[in-house]
Amino acid sequence: MNYKDMLRADKMPHIWCPGCGHGIILAAFLRAMAAKEVDPDKVVVVSGIGCSARASGYLDFNTLHTTHGRAIAFATGIKLANPELMVVVLTGDGDCAAIGGNHLIHGARRNIDLTVIVFNNSIYGMTSGQYSPLTPHRKKATTAPYGNFDHPFDLVELAKGAGATFVARGATAYPRQLEKVISHGLDHKGFSVIEAVSQCPTYYGRRNKMGSAVDMLHWIKENTSPGGKEEGKIPLGVFVQVQRPEYCSNYYESIESLARGEKGE
Amino acid sequence: MANKKLIQGNEACVEGALAAGVRFFAGYPITPSTEIAEGMAERLPLVGGAFIQMEDEIASIAAAIGASIAGVKAMTATSGPGFSLMQENIGFAAMTEIPVVVVDVCRGGPSTGTPTKGSQSDFMQTRWGTHGDHPVIVLTPSSVQEVYDETIRAFNLAEKYMVPVILLYDEVVGHMREGVVLTKPEEIIERKKPSVKPEDYRPYAAAEDMIPALAPFGTGYRYHITGLSHDETGFPTGNPKAIQGLLERICGKIEANRHDIIKYNAFDVDDAEAVILAFGSPVRTARHVQKEARARGKKVGLFQILTAWPFPHEALQEIYAKTQASFVIPEMTLGQLADEVSKSVPRDKIYSVLRNDGEMITPAQLEEAVRRVLE
CATH class of the missing domain: 3.40.50.970 (Thiamin diphosphate (ThDP)-binding fold, Pyr/PP domains)
Incomplete structure (x- = not known):
């Protein structure tokens, strides 16, 4: 299947600004999907609120655009109600790490089979450039005119700490690697978190004097380490890939044994 | 069984x-x-x-x-x-x-x-x-x-x-x-299913009854659900006509079916000089007080709300038009229910019995109010 067939072409053009990295992430996701044997009728894409969340509307799957921060909670209900469905969450740094942070850590703790792709452009783009929990310290935003007083989360460490069984990071400057880690995340049975480092030239780049979208991509290229080893750079790659009983499988297997009259421990 | x-x-x-x-x-x-x-x-x-x-x-x-x-x-x-x-x-x-x-x-x-x-x-x-x-x-x-x-x-x-x-x-x-x-339900209603093929499906194109047939995800109808104002296709819209139409339809589907949704019990209201109106646990107090009053020959009725929203205004208007009765309203709030009733019954015909201290409204409390109203 060609990845373009998974797009709702009639919904183009998309709402994203010129130079936005979200299209690169979406394309990486779709290329990863296209390489798999999936029935689009059985794929559900859930998003929250923000620039990233608009991605769901462009995809020819069962798509659900929910409330701010709550995509993982909605997705949990869908997956548990019908585990046959492949459920993917597309979210942003604000949606996922601020207002939705609680659902992220509890999804990870449960190890429910969701693939969460976090479009991290370090800013609230939809509301025109406020700082998020992933905006670096001292960087500027409309709500951080003197530089960000907050310190950011390391999303990979957060997901690891919360117990996610697949944790990876990719970047828009390395779209093939991004596609690969997303693909592994989709294959993984359990809670997968993939942080996709992206650029927002309109609201983050301009205010922080980072130049054009191309300049920002160069910046990402120079400041990330695809092999994950270079000192002082943001590591990319797969950081956690472990097997633990998946929530829904465990739930339904357990209640089946209940139905057979076996007592729980 | x-x-x-x-x-x-x-x-x-x-x-x-x-x-x-x-x-x-x-x-x-x-x-x-x-x-x-x-x-x-x-x-x-x-x-x-x-x-x-x-x-x-x-x-x-x-x-x-x-x-x-x-x-x-x-x-x-x-x-x-x-x-x-x-x-x-x-x-x-x-x-x-x-x-x-x-x-x-x-x-x-x-x-x-x-x-x-x-x-x-x-x-x-x-x-x-x-x-x-x-x-x-x-x-x-x-x-x-x-x-x-x-x-x-x-x-x-x-x-x-x-x-x-x-x-x-x-x-x-x-x-x-x-x-x-625990009687077996007489009727179990399941949501409508789409009657068209997936390629012709417009999820929010409701029929005359204004109720859409939304296919469960995973059943072959791939569509979009959003909390944004949307048109019949389910996708976001900024079209004023579509926005207004959506809101009028989602509210209208309930308003148009008030008769089916609204449920209440009216006891002895036809000749009532005072109607006690209540929902929830105050109904229990009210039923007791109302029966006692009737036993003493007092023309007291009871109106029990089982569907609070949409609110049964038509029924209240009808009772009031027929009886000109006073309405005694016991409620465990500081007057929220009485306020709504005042859209259908004149304010000076409404007597509130308000209690929001965690305790039930007692028969004595309600009896006293009914007695005063009837005086």
Whole structure:
């Protein structure tokens, strides 16, 4: 299947600004999907609120655009109600790490089979450039005119700490690697978190004097380490890939044994 | 087959939900609703359903809506503080027309309030808790039997009208034990299915009845659901006509079916000089007082609200036009119910008996009010 067939072409053009990295992430996701044997009728894409969340509307799957921060909670209900469905969450740094942070850590703790792709452009783009929990310290935003007083989360460490069984990071400057880690995340049975480092030239780049979208991509290229080893750079790659009983499988297997009259421990 | 049991209101809610076909419950512990979650945790796995305790009430209703989108009858249960947290997603369900049942076992508020005691002060919040013009149905049982019956009706109405339905009852009703007959529901309603092929499907193109046929995700109809104002295709729109049309339809589908949704019991109102109007546990006090008054030859009637929203204004207007009766309104709020009644009955004919201290309204308190009104 060609990845373009998974797009709702009639919904183009998309709402994203010129130079936005979200299209690169979406394309990486779709290329990863296209390489798999999936029935689009059985794929559900859930998003929250923000620039990233608009991605769901462009995809020819069962798509659900929910409330701010709550995509993982909605997705949990869908997956548990019908585990046959492949459920993917597309979210942003604000949606996922601020207002939705609680659902992220509890999804990870449960190890429910969701693939969460976090479009991290370090800013609230939809509301025109406020700082998020992933905006670096001292960087500027409309709500951080003197530089960000907050310190950011390391999303990979957060997901690891919360117990996610697949944790990876990719970047828009390395779209093939991004596609690969997303693909592994989709294959993984359990809670997968993939942080996709992206650029927002309109609201983050301009205010922080980072130049054009191309300049920002160069910046990402120079400041990330695809092999994950270079000192002082943001590591990319797969950081956690472990097997633990998946929530829904465990739930339904357990209640089946209940139905057979076996007592729980 | 009659199945009589001595159980509490919250347990009757579990029984009613199971009888109605619930197969998904997501919740978070909160007094005085917790027995519903506990009951569901015990019973749902035995019928192949899913129970999950979520990280908070926002996640609980989100998961319930998600399950409903996957085609499963779903619910959550909570009380005041948790009900406040659920408001945004109640609006999401109203806007996207996803059936879900939300139980609010009402305790005293505001804030943490009086967790272990009864109140009815979420009355207006059940109608207007979420932002924006929106439809909602609210049912208000007053006995354990009614909790069972109205829980079944809540699921039926949710599926029939594709709308969130709130079951509101106070702590007294939730924790009281009474004999209840767990009758098999006469009717179980399932949501409409699309009648067109996937390629011709427009999810929000409702027929004349204004109710859309939303296919469960995974059944071959790939479409988009969004809380943004959307057109018939389900995709966001900024078209003023489409926005207005959407809001008029989602609210209109409930308004046009008031006769089907509104339920009440009127006792001895035809010749009444005073009508006691109540819902929830005050109905119990009211029924006692009303019967006693009739036994003494006093022309007192009782109007029990079982559907609080949409509010039964037509019935009240009819009774008032016929009888010119005074309305005595006992309520465990500082006057929310009386305010609504005043849209149909003149203010100077309304006598409030207000109590929101966690205690039930006593027969003596209500008798005194009725006596004064009749003087």
